[in-house]
Amino acid sequence: MDVADTAIMEIIDVTKIYPGVKALKNVSFAIQKGEIHAVVGENGAGKSTLMKILSGIETQTSGKIRMNGELRVFHDVKQGIELGINLISQELNIVPELSVYENIFIGSELNTKGFLKRKEMIESSKILLKRLGAPIDVHTQANRLSVAEQQQVEIARALRYEGKVLIMDEPTASLSETETENLFDVIRKLKDQGMTTIFISHRLPEVMQIADAVTVLRDGAYIGTMYGDQIDEQKIVKWMVGRELSDYYHHKVVTDLSNEEYFKVVNVGDGKKVRDVSFFAKKGELLCLAGLVGSGRTEFCNLVFGVAPRISGNVFLNGSEIVPDPSLAIKSGVGYVPEDRKSQGLFLELSCSMNITTNIIDSDRISRHGIVNLGKIKEISEQSVKEHKIHTPNIQRQVIFLSGGNQQKVLLARWLETKPSLLILDEPTRGIDVGAKSEIYELMGELVSNGVTVLMISSDLPEIIGMAQRILVMREGQIVTELVDKKDFSQEKIMAYASGIIPPDYMYKG
């Protein structure tokens, strides 16, 4: 009885079957009025499917959804929106060429007989953004906004109908630490105004920070919900993976590093976002580069690899200089897994085998005089798929059909085939599930124990602390400190340097 009284949404025995896959299996739980409810689970656990059903984009195969005690059958999104349910999906629905207020009223433009009432839209947009505490000018063109601001525009859009439920699919995936904080402030503010928020996240510390309730899904099934004080990170992980994961990070490390400066960077800069970066790494070392989003970490790696023009500085690997040109950098033993695997890394429409072998098709392992041996491509990629446990029905499968974790493994496999001496990994585990993460950590351990130097960039501080042998922190294009001692590895300390609370104390000049 009491559930029906306070629950805004009840999910009752919901099952969703796609051709060949059971995405949700008899899921039942309730979402209380005014709570911040996190839904967590590995990729493929059915979170996004559930969110789509709750918002009316998809219809369940069987089962019921009750809203405020009444049975609801959604046939389209519009119905959901009119009931006050709004979905903000991972890929933001923003039209870059339109202004902020036009974006807020997309699909429900205020009008009289088809003629737009711009003034009213501008006024209501201002009010909506004010409610969020978002200082955005409503006339700004949307493509000038940061991802975080675009997200706020979407939230404002959700509020225009006096929305009651806000559903967000991985809202923090592409936000920086501060932006995430801002978003959480907005969510709390909305909570005070009576809004119920349901959100998906892969970042458990965030979930711990903001959620009133956490529901765990695994393989399409409901595992359980925790409330308030009972929410426990270790338990969530255990529920998600179905086994205890007392420590994600038990990868191999090389303890007896030689003192040689195997990989050395001297005064590298691009005259804009990277200024005089100097550091070294030893052979087989696992070095991590921390810093806020926009601190120049990715830009720095682009300079090493030569995809962006280097204005100053030199880079040496094993005594010889790395010329800033991608094809030459690869030849001198550099591997680079870029930040955005879909746009910078993978050829989504091409097969697994093409993706895995693309870096080595001009080597004599596969081709002679420019003519490719297709048998070799097959052999090498089949071997690689097996070795790295890439789940794909066959090597001809287009990578667009693989899960995020497996896509990332394909990308890693591509670079491992080049047998690099230095592997740069930019956010290697972003947006992938716990299982695939620990496999990637293990792989990194394998690499360093084979003498490969690994330079990892990550915004996930527990990951940096768990993986690194040594940490460099970047801020505004410069390295501000070096943390060598394991006991100095703490999120607070890294954040203090990254945000400038502790002044720079980095001495190394090459």
Added chain:
Amino acid sequence: MTETTNNNQIKIKTPILHQLGILPVLVGLILIFWILEPKFGSFNNMMNIFRATSINIVIATGMTVILLTGGIDLSVGSIVALTGVVALKVSLTPYAGFAIPVALLVGVLIGTINGMLVAYVKLPPFIASLGAMTYLRGFAFILAGGVSVINSDLNFAWIGNDYLGPIPYLTIIALLLVIIFSFVLKKTVFGMRIYTVGGNPQAARYTGIKVPLILLSAYIISGVCSAIAGVMISSRLYSANGLLGEGYELDAIASAIIGGTSFTGGKGTVIGTLFGALIIGILNNGLTIMGVSYFWQQVVRGIVIILAVILDIIRNRIQSK
């Protein structure tokens, strides 16, 4: 040792429907026309179709390479005109023997300019080649002096009019190019690069591929293919003028698209394009033999292009399941 112990390896299996591509449609069309009009199936008529299609096949082969990189070349028809006029002009000089090499060289030059604009100046391919389409036709008219350049004693007339056994040289050239580019795209490093650049140019850059160089090469290939077509057509006609090859770009694009080449790059084959070109050729020939008016032929051709792409979308949906 004949047994293989390792049977749990992942097997490669692509649905048969996908492997055949547009071929069933081609075979179906031939059968339909043959049943409706027995004359259609004669050896002579088949050779007619092949010869009439050969020029489009040559242009469409180059176009396919460009479409695979995610680009487009609207200037092919104008290249045909200019190189045709060039070949004829040279054939009227004492250096007639250089007619073909000079025409091909002009093709390389135009391809280089188009490619440079796309790869280095970063003009959208549509714009770069639209400009080229217009100014090249202008040059063709200027060079021809606004009239047809005629040479009734053309030194390379054999290309357009002679046979090797029962097969016209035109057809042989077309098939040869299809075979060469099939091989290049399937079996060479360069060919794979074309697919990767078209599939995701940014990712290609991050794997050390020199993307501009690949793009440039693609436009040069298209320029040369069109120049070959220019030589072929002017040799067949013993003449050339500024109007030559008008609208050929659309036939070439249509052939590639019907053959399953994607407009966004990274997907398609030259064999598919060959089938696409033959479908267009067969429609033209079959409908003409049956006495269907030219106007209705246009209607049918347009519908076929759209149906072919719909078929491709359906095939992809089936595959993705």
